[in-house]
Amino acid sequence: MILMDDYLKRLRRAADLEGLAAIVKSCQRCSLRGGCSQVVFGEGNPDAKLLLCGEGPGADEDRLGRPFVGRAGQLLDQILAACGFQRFEHVFILNVVKCRPPGNRTPNAEEIRACLPNLRMQVHLLKPKIMVLLGSCAAQTILKTEDGISRLRGRWFQKGNIWFMPTYHPAALFHRPQLKKDVWDDFQQVVAKYRELIDSEHTFPHG
Numbered sequence: 258m259i260l261m262d263d264y265l266k267r268l269r270r271a272a273d274l275e276g277l278a279a280i281v282k283s284c285q286r287c288s289l290r291g292g293c294s295q296v297v298f299g300e301g302n303p304d305a306k307l308l309l310c311g312e313g314p315g316a317d318e319d320r321l322g323r324p325f326v327g328r329a330g331q332l333l334d335q336i337l338a339a340c341g342f343q344r345f346e347h348v349f350i351l352n353v354v355k356c357r358p359p360g361n362r363t364p365n366a367e368e369i370r371a372c373l374p375n376l377r378m379q380v381h382l383l384k385p386k387i388m389v390l391l392g393s394c395a396a397q398t399i400l401k402t403e404d405g406i407s408r409l410r411g412r413w414f415q416k417g418n419i420w421f422m423p424t425y426h427p428a429a430l431f432h433r434p435q436l437k438k439d440v441w442d443d444f445q446q447v448v449a450k451y452r453e454l455i456d457s458e459h460t461f462p463h464g
């Protein structure tokens with residue numbers, strides 16, 4: 258308990274994203290850290306006001322220490338490119354949990370709760386205007402709801418200064434390609450909001 262409090266104190270004192278990354282990389286708040294090879298903090302432009310949040314690192318992410326670098330990540334990069342967004346220029350990408358759950362299972366409630374202060378502090382320092390929530394784990398955790406992703410997707414949720422757009426996780430599109438149109442529609446809404454709130458000049462190859 259004392260150790261946990263100490264971690265939270267250190268976390269709250271992080272002055273910038275780099276400092277926060279160093280602290281999060283030392284996190285031992287749940288058992289996931291024991292079973293993964295490294296903590297995947299997130300990456301992108303630290304000044305980006307558009308944040309993308311996934312579920313947790315998979316095998317490729319765990320190996321490379323970077324978010325969304327496997328098959329789903331390649332698809333995500335393609336979706337972003339079609340919207341005129343580049344990973345290191347327009348967005349910052351992170352996950353609900355920073356350590357790979359064994360066998361790529363969905364993180365459980367306890368693991369999510371343990372990692373939530375890390376995510377909260379990332380959001381606090383990044384100060385996004387828009388967050389895209391990729392899949393039900395991110396959407397349910399961040400919007401604090403048990404509603405399924407098919408019910409949540411495609412609608413804006415506003416909390417404080419942040420606009421949230423839940424959509425399907427890119428990995429879901431491999432099993433259910435019929436969802437691609439919904440994801441595309443959701444990202445079109447993100448582009449429109451990006452132009453409204455972040456950069457009215459944002460060019461978008463398809464619109």
Ligand code: URA
Nearest residue numbers: 311312313314324325
């Ligand atoms: N899936 C996620 O949710 N996050 C990653 O970083 C990779 C795959």
